[in-house]
Amino acid sequence: MKKSYKIDVDCANCANKMEEAARKTPGVANAVVNFMTLKMNVEFEEGQDPKAVMQQVRANCKKVEDDCEIFL
Amino acid sequence: MNKKQRIMLVRILVSAALLIALNFIPVTGVLRFVLYLVPYLVIGYDILIKAGKGIKNHQVFDECFLMAAATVGAIALAIYERSGDYTEAVAVMLFYQVGEWFQSYAVGKSRRNISELMDIRPDYANIEKDGQLEKVDPDEVEIGSIIVVQPGEKVPIDGTVVEGSSTLNTAALTGESLPREVCPGDEIISGCINMNGLLKIKTSKEFGESTVSKILDLVENASSRKSKSEDFISRFARIYTPAVCYAALALAVLPPLVLMLLGQPAGWHTWIYRALTFLVISCPCALVISIPLSFFAGIGGASNAGVLVKGSNYLETLSQTKVVVFDKTGTLTQGVFEVNGIHHSTLENEKLIEYAALAESASSHPISKSLQKAYGKPVDRSRVTDIQEISGNGVMAKVDGVQVAAGNDKLMAHLGIQAIPCHSVGTIIHVAIDGKYAGHIVISDVIKPHAKQAIQALKAAGVKKTVMLTGDAKKVADQVAAELGVDQVYSELLPADKVAKVEQLLAQTSSAKAKVAFVGDGINDAPVLRRADIGIAMGAMGSDAAIEAADVVLMDDDPLKIVKAIKISRKCLGIVYQNIVFAIGIKLICLMLGAVGVANMWLAIFADVGVMILAVLNAIRALFVKKL
Numbered sequence: 131m132k133k134s135y136k137i138d139v140d141c142a143n144c145a146n147k148m149e150e151a152a153r154k155t156p157g158v159a160n161a162v163v164n165f166m167t168l169k170m171n172v173e174f175e176e177g178q179d180p181k182a183v184m185q186q187v188r189a190n191c192k193k194v195e196d197d198c199e200i201f202l
Numbered sequence: 203m204n205k206k207q208r209i210m211l212v213r214i215l216v217s218a219a220l221l222i223a224l225n226f227i228p229v230t231g232v233l234r235f236v237l238y239l240v241p242y243l244v245i246g247y248d249i250l251i252k253a254g255k256g257i258k259n260h261q262v263f264d265e266c267f268l269m270a271a272a273t274v275g276a277i278a279l280a281i282y283e284r285s286g287d288y289t290e291a292v293a294v295m296l297f298y299q300v301g302e303w304f305q306s307y308a309v310g311k312s313r314r315n316i317s318e319l320m321d322i323r324p325d326y327a328n329i330e331k332d333g334q335l336e337k338v339d340p341d342e343v344e345i346g347s348i349i350v351v352q353p354g355e356k357v358p359i360d361g362t363v364v365e366g367s368s369t370l371n372t373a374a375l376t377g378e379s380l381p382r383e384v385c386p387g388d389e390i391i392s393g394c395i396n397m398n399g400l401l402k403i404k405t406s407k408e409f410g411e412s413t414v415s416k417i418l419d420l421v422e423n424a425s426s427r428k429s430k431s432e433d434f435i436s437r438f439a440r441i442y443t444p445a446v447c448y449a450a451l452a453l454a455v456l457p458p459l460v461l462m463l464l465g466q467p468a469g470w471h472t473w474i475y476r477a478l479t480f481l482v483i484s485c486p487c488a489l490v491i492s493i494p495l496s497f498f499a500g501i502g503g504a505s506n507a508g509v510l511v512k513g514s515n516y517l518e519t520l521s522q523t524k525v526v527v528f529d530k531t532g533t534l535t536q537g538v539f540e541v542n543g544i545h546h547s548t549l550e551n552e553k554l555i556e557y558a559a560l561a562e563s564a565s566s567h568p569i570s571k572s573l574q575k576a577y578g579k580p581v582d583r584s585r586v587t588d589i590q591e592i593s594g595n596g597v598m599a600k601v602d603g604v605q606v607a608a609g610n611d612k613l614m615a616h617l618g619i620q621a622i623p624c625h626s627v628g629t630i631i632h633v634a635i636d637g638k639y640a641g642h643i644v645i646s647d648v649i650k651p652h653a654k655q656a657i658q659a660l661k662a663a664g665v666k667k668t669v670m671l672t673g674d675a676k677k678v679a680d681q682v683a684a685e686l687g688v689d690q691v692y693s694e695l696l697p698a699d700k701v702a703k704v705e706q707l708l709a710q711t712s713s714a715k716a717k718v719a720f721v722g723d724g725i726n727d728a729p730v731l732r733r734a735d736i737g738i739a740m741g742a743m744g745s746d747a748a749i750e751a752a753d754v755v756l757m758d759d760d761p762l763k764i765v766k767a768i769k770i771s772r773k774c775l776g777i778v779y780q781n782i783v784f785a786i787g788i789k790l791i792c793l794m795l796g797a798v799g800v801a802n803m804w805l806a807i808f809a810d811v812g813v814m815i816l817a818v819l820n821a822i823r824a825l826f827v828k829k830l
Contacts, residue, residue: 140302140306141305141487141490141491142487142491142494143265143439143490146436146439146440146490149436162428165491165494166313166495167313167317167425168313169426171423193259194261196255196256
């Protein structure tokens with residue numbers, strides 16, 4: 131399953147870091163952060179609950195870049 | 203400017219004013235330190251906090267850490283040396299924040315500009331209710347509803363015109379402001395702008411399935427498909443920052459130790475200062491921001507010119523195109539068969555066409571349609587009787603009581619009529635009236651007006667080989683190819699053969715930097731579009747299959763757009779490489795100068811902020827593609 135989320139982040143490098151953090155989150159098959167359109171496309175692994183996974187993704191992103199937001 | 207940016211601007215101005223004022227206040231000692239601490243904290247408190255959080259979260263090597271370490275280090279050095287020179291530390295932090303502010307502003311601005319450029323989204327649809335027009339969300343309009351489009355408004359949903367006629371401006375979709383006339387019964391595509399008349403449209407699709415939504419979706423997601431250059435840069439940034447940090451540490455510690463071992467003065471403060479300079483130079487901002495921005499601007503500029511690129515990666519591949527393979531029908535030729543000649547006619551030409559058109563009037567074959575088009579008048583079926591279709595050969599019928607036979611050589615032979623063979627290329631319709639030969643009509647596909655020019659322009663743009671594939675007869679294909687100047691022709695191919703030919707060409711051009719592009723009209727060549735390195739579908743307005751299968755979609759069917767698409771991609775990639783080389787180059791030079799002590803912090807801050815600003819401005823250039 132794929133979903134797209136709006137995000138807010140200030141710098142391109144931070145966006146890259148968010149992408150990496152999201153990818154490493156369990157339950158995420160793949161994630162792409164688009165800094166120019168401020169969107170995060172997340173592909174979930176089979177049988178995962180996107181809501182729960184996204185909470186974790188958000189927490190992990192906050193860890194690498196304090197000043198970011200994912201609008202769930 | 204958003205709220206964040208406004209607050210930052212105030213902080214920058216306050217801190218700058220304080221710093222300038224402090225230069226005129228002759229204080230020394232602890233008081234001086236405390237006074238300088240005020241502008242430093244005003245401008246840099248968030249950086250210090252972020253650096254602290256980074257360390258707490260085991261994310262040590264980020265920009266904030268670099269800046270915090272560099273400035274705190276510089277202040278510590280000033281205290282240690284008792285020089286009281288805190289200006290530098292505050293200034294470095296100040297310039298860093300100016301750079302960040304500018305970056306955020308420039309990116310926000312270009313993001314808006316590009317989005318506006320691509321914004322063909324209709325905000326509302328008009329629905330008539332009790333004689334009053336009501337504006338509703340296009341999403342809520344059901345299939346089969348009647349919507350009203352007033353002059354100056356965008357057509358929000360695909361459909362058919364039921365009332366009114368007007369001229370449409372398709373510039374938002376195709377990049378060309380060629381007006382298109384519509385009248386009741388015509389299909390209409392969302393995204394066009396209604397220029398003069400009031401139109402009532404019966405919708406044939408939901409908003410989400412309409413052309414305009416599909417295009418928006420495609421363009422918005424395009425920059426999510428990252429190119430190799432972008433991947434390279436993010437990998438580079440990931441190792442670059444820690445590498446520079448370790449290098450800085452080494453620079454601060456190793457040379458003094460070596461000097462001490464050699465029995466010379468260690469000069470700790472010199473080396474620590476150099477190491478701090480290193481940290482300032484090391485920010486990867488310029489690189490990381492300018493590459494995706496270049497691609498985003500390139501995709502935006504292209505879509506404004508009617509070239510939809512589905513991803514940054516495709517823009518990259520397109521720029522390396524060395525072989526262009528064309529489908530013939532619908533790509534290089536119009537795909538509409540027209541009467542191109544009437545030979546050996548014993549009657550007036552118009553009369554011959556009239557007889558042929560009437561005789562063929564019952565047939566739905568494309569040939570019959572082109573005859574009727576050439577006839578130009580509505581066909582009165584009551585004049586035609588006794589229609590007899592001879593499958594694969596032609597028709598015989600009575601027109602106004604006269605026996606007419608229209609068909610190929612075989613039909614004439616079957617009737618025992620001596621036909622005059624034709625040397626023209628195309629489909630030949632022999633006509634016999636009352637059992638006597640009356641001449642023949644040549645029907646052939648028409649080459650697009652810009653096709654030849656496009657082939658030449660491709661050659662001029664550095665494309666090594668052009669190839670034409672067609673299912674058409676060899677004679678027809680060879681003639682078209684010769685006329686256009688295409689290098690290679692493969693004719694009489696089935697759709698599966700086309701895939702095989704493209705695979706063969708892919709194998710021949712094995713070099714990684716030479717890509718094979720296939721251009722088709724999207725009708726029944728979807729497998730080939732997918733197989734080629736890059737699939738270009740043209741004339742795609744309204745054709746979902748083409749939009750699905752292709753990597754690059756040309757909104758109108760002018761072959762010159764292929765050249766334009768390639769040129770846009772080259773320009774964009776050119777800018778990307780300039781930015782990579784420029785940003786990495788300047789940084790490396792400054793790092794070296796910093797290591798040997800030539801570069802001070804002021805140069806370092808230029809290497810960081812200045813390069814970033816120049817790279818962003820350069821990236822924006824990718825947006826301007828009108829003149830290519």
